[in-house]
Amino acid sequence: MAAISLTGVSKTFTDGTVAIAGLTLEIGDGELLAVLGPSGCGKSTVLRIVAGLEVPTEGQVAIGDQVVTEVAPGARDLAIVFQDYALYPHLTVFDNMAFPLKAKRMKRRAIDQRVREVAALLGIEALLHRRPRALSGGERQRVAMGRAIVRSPSAFLMDEPLSNLDAKLRVQLRSEIRTLHRELGATFLYVTHDQTEALTIGDRVAVMRRGRLQQVDDPQQVYDFPANLFVAGFIGTPPMNLLLAPVEQEKGHQVARVGNWRFPLPEGVQASEIVVGIRPEHLGVPGFLHGYESSSAQEVTVLETETLGSVSLLHFPIEVRPVLLRDDASSSSFVVGDSPTVVIAAADAQARIAAGSRVAIAADVSRARFFDAQTGAAVGQRRPVSTTPCVKAL
Amino acid sequence: MTASAVVLGPRPSGRWARRLSAVIIVAGVVAVLLPLAWMLSTSLKPESQVFRSPIEWIPSTFRVENYSEAVTLIPFWRYALNSLIVTVPVVIGTVLTSTAVAYAFARMRAPGLRPLFFLVIAAIMLPAEVTLVPSFLLFKELGWVGTYSPLIVPAWLGGGAFNIFLLRQYFLTIPREQDELARVEGHSFLSILLRVIIPQSWPAISVVAALTFVDVWNDFLGPLIYLTDQKLYTLPLGLNFYKDIYNTQWAHFMAASLLALLPCIVIFFLAQRAFTQGVVLTGRR
Structure with missing residues (x-):
């Protein structure tokens, strides 16, 4: 050994x-x-x-x-x-x-x-x-x-x-x-x-x-806690939604704004734009998104749904520019695309949402991750303070 | 291919194509077998009936004694032994050295190996006659003329460009991971060649061995040039003694030629069996 x-x-x-x-x-x-x-x-x-x-x-x-x-x-x-x-x-x-x-x-x-x-x-x-x-x-x-x-x-x-x-x-x-x-x-x-x-x-x-x-x-x-945009976009099926959002001041705090969703940023962000990464399972229909630190919901039109049994994947457009991973030999792993972004949310299947319907989607903002829009590196990566399991074994 | 052709049988064009190819094949077989049949028939005739016209394919009198006389008129067995003395070492040398060289070309990485391989390939296109005089002078310088060395030694120095090419191409079909696994497990290059490559390459190796055997066994020019002592003559040279300036003993000549041909036929059938067996063994995935 x-x-x-x-x-x-x-x-x-x-x-x-x-x-x-x-x-x-x-x-x-x-x-x-x-x-x-x-x-x-x-x-x-x-x-x-x-x-x-x-x-x-x-x-x-x-x-x-x-x-x-x-x-x-x-x-x-x-x-x-x-x-x-x-x-x-x-x-x-x-x-x-x-x-x-x-x-x-x-x-x-x-x-x-x-x-x-x-x-x-x-x-x-x-x-x-x-x-x-x-x-x-x-x-x-x-x-x-x-x-x-x-x-x-x-x-x-x-x-x-x-x-x-x-x-x-x-x-x-x-x-x-x-x-x-x-x-x-x-x-x-x-x-x-x-x-x-x-x-x-x-x-x-x-x-x-x-x-x-x-x-x-x-x-x-x-x-x-993906270290950069490549890892964020590579790990997870479907992968993390990556959205380029403007940085705004709100009540003395910096937030990244995506429509009605406001993501509080970690301290010391200098840039005027930032990439917000949010996994599909941290987006959902209010009322079915239990116990989350959820933001206010925003109304979206569902383009398409994929039923996986426990969850339904909802595809809907949001008026921000997407961050897309590149597959070519370039040194940069990502490129900013054109608005709108098709975002994927993994909603509870019991919500039974049909394609074409208007629905309010909330985000668990505490689970969002942020990446530098120039370098793609994670910003203010927070690691859990303790490794104690949240749910103790009986 | 064949199976689908059979299934498609009723299609008229396919049927005519098959008939045509059958005719061509039969014509080819006849063209090859006719001289052999004449040889066999002649070897069983009395000398006086050899050129009787029209040709008697089945002799009116069988003369089996032609065979026993043929092997005593000239020192047939001595020549056969001489042929073996040359052929066996050549086959062994060719198989051993061409396998080693082909393995190096198939697997080893070294600067200049690729151009070197193309040089070897180029040698296939060189007619043997071109190198005849320089090689003769070389062997004369070495004092080898009149011995078997010029016929045997070159086979131990690489075994011929075509054989190297044939074996290399075969070795390339064996996945490289098999070598790499053995290397990680601590096997040496030689051990990999002996335990991994050769056991899977019997089809190609037996083809090389069989072709070399037939080639050397039937070689006339090499022994003619380098052998001076009649006691050392090989069969193709020895068979000439049935001819002299006045006449040729055709019946004896044909009987002896048929006997000389037998080992080639046996080798051919053996190689064919090894070939199919090898293919079954190496059926991958």
């Missing part, structure tokens, strides 16, 4: 592509860190650098207290699980799992014992004599996990290990990986583009964009 640390790591490929720029990241001993980001953000390169399959252009990689930047992959005592599992089609499940042990020149009897032990742990004893092509996707995934576990490595690296599976199996294996992580107590570096997977599986989540680390925090913090 070992901590992994990357210090000032950059990777530029020979064709000039910058995959990672100045990444500093610490994965604690026994921690499961999920690296999350859209495709091409460099998350897989991070994993490959830790594995030793890529050599960083700059910076240093350490496993435990040993610097391994130049150490060969095989000498790093890591195990890896790829998206396509990379099981050998010419070997049986048993031989696939025994393969890494053969590199260690273990005795045949010891190999046999260890493989059966791990197969029992994963419930795949019955598959040992089969070849990979005779296995289902989920079974192959388990074999790939088994192949990683047999070596008892100091850390596990997983590159989108569930991406080839169907949704239901993914949910099941997600919790299996969590359990496994708990049982093994090993360090996990888990790379994924699926935010649900990252948030549910990670002890902490590192969000990346274009080779740069955006935020690394525990999953709830990343959701509640």
Whole structure:
């Protein structure tokens, strides 16, 4: 078991592509860190650098207290699980799992014992004599996990290990990986583009964009307090509503005004405009928005509704300019669009609102987040003072 | 493709296309088999009936003794052994070294590797005759003329551009993650080649081995140029002894040629089996 640390790591490929720029990241001993980001953000390169399959252009990689930047992959005592599992089609499940042990020149009897032990742990004893092509996707995934576990490595690296599976199996294996992580107590570096997977599986989540680390925090913090506009817009389905609002003075306080909604700003905001971020679940129909510090409601016309069972997503226009995330290679992650903004609210489904109807929507202003309209960085990020749960366990 | 053509059977144009292709295929098969049939028929005739006109495809008198005489008229088995002495090391050398070189081209990253690969590819287009004189001079300088070395040693130095190309392309179809996984697990490059790449590449390797075998077994020019001692002659050279300046013993010549051909036929069928087996083994996902 070992901590992994990357210090000032950059990777530029020979064709000039910058995959990672100045990444500093610490994965604690026994921690499961999920690296999350859209495709091409460099998350897989991070994993490959830790594995030793890529050599960083700059910076240093350490496993435990040993610097391994130049150490060969095989000498790093890591195990890896790829998206396509990379099981050998010419070997049986048993031989696939025994393969890494053969590199260690273990005795045949010891190999046999260890493989059966791990197969029992994963419930795949019955598959040992089969070849990979005779296995289902989920079974192959388990074999790939088994192949990683047999070596008892100091850390596990997983590159989108569930991406080839169907949704239901993914949910099941997600919790299996969590359990496994708990049982093994090993360090996990888990790379994924699926935010649900990252948030549910990670002890902490590192969000990346274009080779740069955006935020690394525990999953709830990343959701509640996104460090910048990119994280705000990337995390959450549907994502946070991002609205460019004018800053006004009201009763000696600064507020951001969006129609009738007035969002009290944290101290010391200098700008005349600010980006207000509010999640759909913090907008709702008054009377159904329980216990919230709600602002006055404003009347909107619902364009469209999506029923999800517990909530209905209401789409409605508001006369402010939207902040849109950019997908291109530009250095800025966002651009300001044209008014109006189509805002999404997750209203209680019991309110039964139909498309085309006029309805009053209130905002829980205490849950709004603010971002600098120039840099996109979070403004006056407030962290909860204590980590005590709001609802105590009985 | 074939299956859909069968399903689409009733469509008239499809049916005519199939008939036409059947005619072309049959014509091709006949063109290939006719000389073989003539060879077989001649090898069983008395010498006097060989050129009887019209051709007797089925001899009026079978003369099986042609075979036993053919192998004693010349030191047939000696030549066959010599052929083996040349062919087996060449096949082994070609398979080993072209596999190693192809693996390097398929997997390793080094500056200049790509241009080097194109240089190797370019060598495919070079006719062997062009290098004949320079190589002869080289081997003469080395004092190898009159020995098997000029025929065997080059096969151990890369195994030929075409084989390298064939194997490299095959290796590229094996997902790179399989190598990377083995590297992370502590396997060396050689171990990966032996345990991961080669076991999945039997189809390509057996093709290389079979083609090389047939090529070298039937090679006439190489042995003709480099071998001076008749005791060292290989079969293609030895078969010439059925001819002299006055006449040719066609029946014996054909019998011996058929015997010389047998290993190639056996190799071909073996390779074909290995090929299909290999394809089944490597059926991915």
